[in-house]
Amino acid sequence: MAEIKTMAKKSWFLPAILGIVAIAFPPFLGGYFQHLLILMMMWITMATAWNLLGGYTGCVSFGHCVFFGLGAYGGGLLYLHWGISPWWGMIAGPLLAIIAGIPIGLVTFRLRGPYFALSMLALGETFRIVFTNWVSVLGGACGIVSSRTFGVEKLPYYYIALVIAALSVYVVYRLMHSKYGYYFVSIREDQDAAEGLGIPTTRYKMYALIPSALFTGLAGAVYMNYMAYIDPEVVFSLAGISIMMILAVMVGGAGTLGGPILGAVIFVLLNEGIRAAVGPISYLIFMVIACLLIMFLPDGIIGDWAKIKRAFRGKKPVYVGGE
Amino acid sequence: MALFGQTFVTGILIGGIYAVIAVGMTLIMGVMKIINLAHGALMMVGMYVCLALFKSFGLHPYLGMIPAMIILFGIGWLLQKYSIERVFGVETILPESQVLLTLALGLGITEIIRLIFTSNYQCAYTPFSARCFYLGGMSISQPYLVGFIIAMAFVAALHILLTRTDLGRSVIATAQDRDAATYMGVDAKRITNFTFALGTALAAAGGAMLLPIFYTYPDVWHPYLAKCFIITILGGMGSTVGALSGGLLLGVAETFGATYWSPGYRDVVGLIIFVLVLLFLPGGLKKVIGR
Amino acid sequence: MAYLDINHVVRKFGGLVAVNDITVGLEQGEIFGLIGPNGSGKTTLFNAINNYYPANSGEIIFKGIPITRKSTHEICRLGIGRTFQVVKPLRRMTVLENVMAGAFLRTNSATKARDKALEILNFCELMPRKDMPAKDLPIADKKRMEIARSLAGDPELILLDETAAGLNLVEIEVVMAIVRKIRDSGITCFVVEHVMKFIMGISDRMMCINFGKEIARGTPREIASHPEVIKAYLGEEYAKGK
Ligand SMILES: Nc1ncnc2c1ncn2[C@@H]1O[C@H](COP(=O)(O)OP(=O)(O)OP(=O)(O)O)[C@@H](O)[C@H]1O
Numbered sequence: 001m002a003e004i005k006t007m008a009k010k011s012w013f014l015p016a017i018l019g020i021v022a023i024a025f026p027p028f029l030g031g032y033f034q035h036l037l038i039l040m041m042m043w044i045t046m047a048t049a050w051n052l053l054g055g056y057t058g059c060v061s062f063g064h065c066v067f068f069g070l071g072a073y074g075g076g077l078l079y080l081h082w083g084i085s086p087w088w089g090m091i092a093g094p095l096l097a098i099i100a101g102i103p104i105g106l107v108t109f110r111l112r113g114p115y116f117a118l119s120m121l122a123l124g125e126t127f128r129i130v131f132t133n134w135v136s137v138l139g140g141a142c143g144i145v146s147s148r149t150f151g152v153e154k155l156p157y158y159y160i161a162l163v164i165a166a167l168s169v170y171v172v173y174r175l176m177h178s179k180y181g182y183y184f185v186s187i188r189e190d191q192d193a194a195e196g197l198g199i200p201t202t203r204y205k206m207y208a209l210i211p212s213a214l215f216t217g218l219a220g221a222v223y224m225n226y227m228a229y230i231d232p233e234v235v236f237s238l239a240g241i242s243i244m245m246i247l248a249v250m251v252g253g254a255g256t257l258g259g260p261i262l263g264a265v266i267f268v269l270l271n272e273g274i275r276a277a278v279g280p281i282s283y284l285i286f287m288v289i290a291c292l293l294i295m296f297l298p299d300g301i302i303g304d305w306a307k308i309k310r311a312f313r314g315k316k317p318v319y320v321g322g323e
Numbered sequence: 324m325a326l327f328g329q330t331f332v333t334g335i336l337i338g339g340i341y342a343v344i345a346v347g348m349t350l351i352m353g354v355m356k357i358i359n360l361a362h363g364a365l366m367m368v369g370m371y372v373c374l375a376l377f378k379s380f381g382l383h384p385y386l387g388m389i390p391a392m393i394i395l396f397g398i399g400w401l402l403q404k405y406s407i408e409r410v411f412g413v414e415t416i417l418p419e420s421q422v423l424l425t426l427a428l429g430l431g432i433t434e435i436i437r438l439i440f441t442s443n444y445q446c447a448y449t450p451f452s453a454r455c456f457y458l459g460g461m462s463i464s465q466p467y468l469v470g471f472i473i474a475m476a477f478v479a480a481l482h483i484l485l486t487r488t489d490l491g492r493s494v495i496a497t498a499q500d501r502d503a504a505t506y507m508g509v510d511a512k513r514i515t516n517f518t519f520a521l522g523t524a525l526a527a528a529g530g531a532m533l534l535p536i537f538y539t540y541p542d543v544w545h546p547y548l549a550k551c552f553i554i555t556i557l558g559g560m561g562s563t564v565g566a567l568s569g570g571l572l573l574g575v576a577e578t579f580g581a582t583y584w585s586p587g588y589r590d591v592v593g594l595i596i597f598v599l600v601l602l603f604l605p606g607g608l609k610k611v612i613g614r
Numbered sequence: 615m616a617y618l619d620i621n622h623v624v625r626k627f628g629g630l631v632a633v634n635d636i637t638v639g640l641e642q643g644e645i646f647g648l649i650g651p652n653g654s655g656k657t658t659l660f661n662a663i664n665n666y667y668p669a670n671s672g673e674i675i676f677k678g679i680p681i682t683r684k685s686t687h688e689i690c691r692l693g694i695g696r697t698f699q700v701v702k703p704l705r706r707m708t709v710l711e712n713v714m715a716g717a718f719l720r721t722n723s724a725t726k727a728r729d730k731a732l733e734i735l736n737f738c739e740l741m742p743r744k745d746m747p748a749k750d751l752p753i754a755d756k757k758r759m760e761i762a763r764s765l766a767g768d769p770e771l772i773l774l775d776e777t778a779a780g781l782n783l784v785e786i787e788v789v790m791a792i793v794r795k796i797r798d799s800g801i802t803c804f805v806v807e808h809v810m811k812f813i814m815g816i817s818d819r820m821m822c823i824n825f826g827k828e829i830a831r832g833t834p835r836e837i838a839s840h841p842e843v844i845k846a847y848l849g850e851e852y853a854k855g856k
């Protein structure tokens with residue numbers, strides 16, 4: 001935590017400048033770049049949300065696609081059954097994600113470490129299969145097609161995604177500087193010690209899960225409105241959503257505020273940005289980078305920043321404290 | 324009644340093939356104490372090696388299995404030695420970084436295969452694939468049966484290797500207590516590399532047995548990886564008998580789910596069993612059958 | 615009824631009875647010492663008190679409240695703090711953050727937790743270390759940090775499990791002084807220790823267990839000369855020779 005605090009003190013102007021750029025520039029960009037920016041904001045939200053539960057609290061979830069998919073389907077189902085504007089999905093989606101998240105947490109938080117990860121993976125796959133097969137209620141494998149409120153205009157979606165991304169980062173920032181933050185990290189560092197300090201660990205894991213599900217669900221709802229088409233193979237995808245959220249966070253640096261942001265930007269640039277130039281090999285490139293990073297900078301670019309600096313300057317080791 | 328018997332037999336046969344794939348995984352998990360998410364992708368590579376041999380030389384998958392196992396043994400050894408071993412025991416913020424590495428490796432390998440073989444569905448079709456014979460009103464498919472028999476041979480051979488040879492005993496010793504094994508003169512690193520390679524070769528063998536039955540494509544491994552976990556959790560880590568019983572149980576449960584519930588929910592049955600076992604039977608069947 | 619009442623507590627691990635029918639009562643404000651050879655069940659008794667490993671039978675009552683079925687964090691909130699024989703630092707947090715994590719038990723404000731933590735760090739003479747990550751501390755300081763961390767939660771009873779093991783003589787003196795200060799501030803101390811100089815020096819009353827059973831109880835002086843205790847520590851032969 002020490003790291004975040006000093007960073008925040010020194011450079012409040014960095015977020016301010018980033019904010020001004022993020023607000024002022026996109027109108028002058030082409031449609032393709034706006035599309036990239038929307039995806040970036042979505043992925044920043046998702047990576048930040050995952051990081052709260054996985055990076056800070058230490059519950060590595062391999063099944064966050066559950067919350068993304070439910071967030072997307074919240075609006076989709078309203079539209080499918082009652083023809084209500086999918087914008088209501090911005091409320092219904094995250095709500096659905098939280099409602100599902102609570103019992104999921106109650107069950108899976110009894111498990112630790114890799115077993116928690118795997119049980120989440122199993123749940124993610126279960127949701128995918130159920131949403132694929134239950135045609136009458138959930139639409140089945142064909143998914144749900146809705147309409148785009150703003151037609152081909154991208155800017156409104158961008159600003160909505162930007163607000164949500166900024167909100168997610170802000171909420172996590174505030175949480176991590178309060179009692180919650182200390183308790184989350186204590187649980188990650190040693191669950192037994194945390195219990196012994198009087199921390200109700202299951203309850204606090206739940207406090208981390210709820211905002212995490214909420215923001216992942218919001219990202220799903222944005223996706224649903226922006227794409228105007230969802231199908232279970234995409235929104236409940238293990239390889240495409242759950243795993244990518246983790247890898248994006250790992251690349252940037254788990255358990256740091258900036259890590260998920262950086263990781264999400266790198267991920268979108270590599271996965272979507274250079275795809276136009278090099279074709280599907282871009283995905284392979286991202287995987288190779290992820291492997292190399294885990295092997296040589298296992299705490300991610302931000303988490304291992306001291307290591308990187310040392311390598312470039314040949315200086316003595318500097319400890320980057322806290323998380 | 325015939326339907327019931329048919330379902331049961333099919334479940335046992337396919338479960339045997341699952342067991343071969345899973346026994347490799349449970350061995351690796353037992354020795355390395357990490358979850359190897361590259362296992363499924365490596366099985367898929369084994370399938371493609373067999374497929375390539377079949378397409379270019381007309382080699383039947385049951386024969387192509389042998390070169391495929393040798394190749395995958397080598398790939399497994401190299402991956403373990405030059406990549407996974409590096410992060411073994413490194414302290415990181417997320418203790419799961421090793422697991423994520425295996426996952427990134429698996430996904431990367433999948434992309435390489437996709438570049439070479441494209442995403443298209445492919446199969447090694449021989450007249451043999453469709454052949455079946457009848458037994459008391461049940462039709463038994465030949466590739467299932469042959470696959471099952473080969474699978475059982477592999478599980479038995481592995482069991483003998485582990486219990487009767489020095490090499491196998493070193494593997495078991497390393498799984499039980501790495502440090503103690505090291506003091507006793509076991510080269511734990513080498514044994515780990517060997518275990519990883521052997522597990523990978525077994526996955527390739529399982530893949531080869533699936534090839535005459537199912538289509539293959541680069542992402543084919545996802546459900547099989549899930550099945551490996553389920554079996555490992557069911558059977559308990561590092562136990563051949565556990566993997567075998569877990570595999571058969573899963574095969575039967577799945578086929579019953581597919582027959583009596585809905586084919587679409589086939590994989591859900593396994594996943595539900597998985598979560599239930601994790602919650603209510605930690606340690607798996609191994610604990611119950613007392614092995 | 616005593617302040618902390620342990621009634622016929624039994625804890626088994628498979629066939630092994632690690633704590634076998636222990637009954638003891640602690641009075642408010644005393645330092646109670648518990649000794650016994652390695653593996654005699656001391657840590658297990660602590661684990662039963664704060665329910666890491668629930669007792670198989672028997673009852674534990676703290677200030678008149680039965681705590682046998684309460685969860686570990688509830689027991690801590692009721693006022694029983696503890697340290698671990700095998701230290702459990704929150705590794706990547708600094709010493710100050712570790713102690714703050716303990717202080718949050720009684721406050722929701724980060725500023726108040728920080729002030730409390732600084733006060734406790736001062737009390738435990740850990741101020742110079744406050745910004746070090748816990749994983750980089752030498753063992754003696756890790757042990758002291760564990761004491762500080764549980765003191766930050768304002769316990770009324772503290773369970774200290776071998777806080778002097780592995781320390782040198784100077785460090786032991788420091789810890790002894792801290793434990794006395796803790797008691798003087800009104801906190802009851804339940805101390806497990808192998809270092810005789812330490813435990814004999816600070817305890818008001820003592821108990822010795824072996825194989826999970828009580829074998830002697832009394833003042834430090836009585837315990838030191840108790841034949842059963844000598845036998846347990848030094849073996850049959852030595853006891854007879856005396
Ligand atoms: N989690 C456990 N599972 C199985 N056996 C255990 C467990 N914890 C303790 N034991 C056993 O219970 C017995 C008592 O152990 P305990 O740790 O309470 O002893 P101790 O008195 O604290 O010893 P020491 O002085 O070495 O700390 C030992 O035989 C130990 O092996």
Ligand SMILES: [Mg+2]
Nearest residue numbers: 656657658699
């Ligand atoms: Mg002990």
